Amino acid sequence: MNAEVLSSPRLTDADALIADMGARARAAAKQLAVASTAAKAAALKSAAGQLRAQAAAILDANALDMEAGHEGGLTAAMLDRLRLDEDRLSAIADAVDAVAKLADPVGQEIDHAVRPNGMALSRIRVPLGVVGIIYESRPNVTADAAALGLMSGNAVILRGGSEAVRSNRAIHAAFAAGLVTSGLPADAVQLVPTQDRAAVGALLRAQGLIDIIIPRGGKGLVARVQDEARVPVLAHLDGINHLYIDGAADPDKAVGLAVNAKMRRTGVCGATETILIDRAYAAPLAIIDALIAAGCEVRGDTDIAALSPHVTPASTNDWDCEYLDAIVSIALVDSLTGALAHIDAHSSRHTDAIVTEDKAAAERFLAEVDSAIVMHNASTQFADGGEFGLGAEIGIATGRLHARGPVALEGLTTYKWLVRGAGQVRP
Template sequence: MNAEALTVPPLPGDATALIADMGARARAAAKRLALTPTADKAAALRAAAAAIRSRAADILAANEEDMAAGQKNGLSGAMLDRLRLDEARLGAIADAIDAVAGLPDPVGGEIDRVTRPNGLVLSRVRVPLGVIGIIYESRPNVTADAAALGLMSGNAVILRGGSEAVHSNRAIHAAFAVGLVEAGLSADAVQLVPTQDRAAVGAMLRAQGLIDIIVPRGGKGLVARVQDEARVPVLAHLDGINHLYIDGAADPEKAVALAVNAKMRRTGVCGATETILIDRAYSAPLAIIDALIAAGCEVRGDKGVAALSPHVDPASATDWDTEYLDSIVSVAMVGGIAGALAHIDTHSSRHTDAIVTEDAGVAERFLTGVDSAIVMHNASTQFADGGEFGLGAEIGIATGRLHARGPVALEGLTTYKWLVWGSGQTRP
């Protein structure tokens, strides 16, 4: 292995100079990656996964440092859960990289082809975006997921993780880079910003011509800053204020199981349900409340819900717009599908919303009427995940309307160009 390939240049005093240097190296790597055969990219990813497995002890030790610091600094239980790695989670990270290596390569894929009346043949083919900047908080798995997706889609990536996971991110990145170099690819294809100075984030956001798109993954404050300051396009993932609507025609057994799973399976993930809406015509609302409380969830309800149980706390106006990422849920009684749609239209973050019902007509009205990136029928919102969608790892859930929406995986990290074949045609 070429040791120089893993060498990070001396840290400049100027964050702009640092990002400019990283961006220039990333652009050069991106040009090479765009032409790299699928088999070579897959081999590099498998080598990176193997390196992560072989360095598991080092990565877990680094994560212990981050966990200790997080506990000392008062991180919430949800944030600590996002941060924590163990053998199973680290194994899943490596498995996800291997899974991406086995996915169809979107680069060069033909989207469509048409022959014009004048004989011109037009085709659209997928090409990489170029250099992707990813700014994220607390979740070290993003380091590996973003690196794998970027590489397989032919993009170079510049990663800037949060201070909460600094040691974990560095250990995972170091292992990933070893795999790339062992497979004959440049470590410049996946770079980690070597400083936690917030000025580096600002420099990334202003790096027109060096970074083609920014993907923020984190809390509302981070995403708001990125959207306000970015001079390059942003693929945003806003709050996961997700709703589960229990219709009057819901099966009671399904309703309880889905409510508990959607909220409590993992409370710190963006697919967790934060608000449950119950049709006033539903026959067994108390069973849902009792099941949530029995699972250790704090329930905050409107007047109708509070009247069901003395264990329900009154909901405030802000609860309907809060992503708890914790064992807390807000619950409201609504007047059927119309009331549910109105509440969701007012309070949803357009991430994931679901309905529980056995009425196909009501389900269809919900699926077509809710304007979110993911809309579900009789399924837990916790399925809002690229892996569960068969996309492999994901770089995030895009909640905007442009370019990509929902789980962003390989295809979401490509754009397209037009290819035109003629036989001497001139335009009259």
């Protein structure tokens, strides 16, 4: 197939397209699986250099996406996720450089044992193989996913959303140029060249070619992937995150954390969406006022609404809503037990935090909240692979298999057993 056919919006042979890309990715993955750490790091440094060198072209492409997004009625949160500027693009390149400096997980020995018969057993980390990543809005995912895939020895097939199509193509072109100049196969990082929705279905049906699918996007995308996929899925679901202000919380910390957790960036999955305040906490109005002063709409239960005329009464749906906007729901709860019950009923198992100076309460919260990330006296906005020292992340997995929380290099590997014997036969 020539490039003109592949880029056509009328493309109907999506299965053939993905089969071709998958076969090329599989061949590239074999090369990456045995590539040295130095070779992978050099390729990533070259890719980061290309992202910087081609910054003008990438920003021009993003400007066109932003213009189309405004005309298409994208929400403020979606536009914030889409927007690139010099600082954000520089951070993207820096993240690729950071991945190059991380410890290579491939070949790491997880454990080792010698059996009574003398056989030596070890488990070592190996790449997953070919990773399909379906995502929306955020063009930085193109570079992050490519970098993490490469360093963990995996080939990746990327399918970004139509709202970021020009940005994704420009970033991918720069990254691929870095691979080519470093001697690693360009097919190690491929971008699906059509926005035809049939290509997503073909990715989800590509058993034997794609080893795992990672969706990053809204409920609709993730639901479709989970319903239709015939290959394993590593799901990144809603960030319905809670901040619980315990009765023993320090007031200054409580206000500072509430405002930062909600308002630092409202469109990220680590943003707090619900604040729970213990009835024993002495200054709930200060938290409400600080959020309103920061430009946040507050929706509260009956008790919270009674504290301020600026609070909008919350509906039943508010407690299960990922706003991704300058909106927060607040409720008063009866003790830590009440907070735990609310979180258990409404959390998406992404990130939940407690603010308290009571060590016993903090330890109980950390032990009993069943989320991928649980925090004490820290903003939920830290729910990010880079902030965890992972360099970048492919997403934050909220399930229990195969990885949980920020998924970076280690999460993109599996393991195999190595058995070294000396002629042992089984009796």
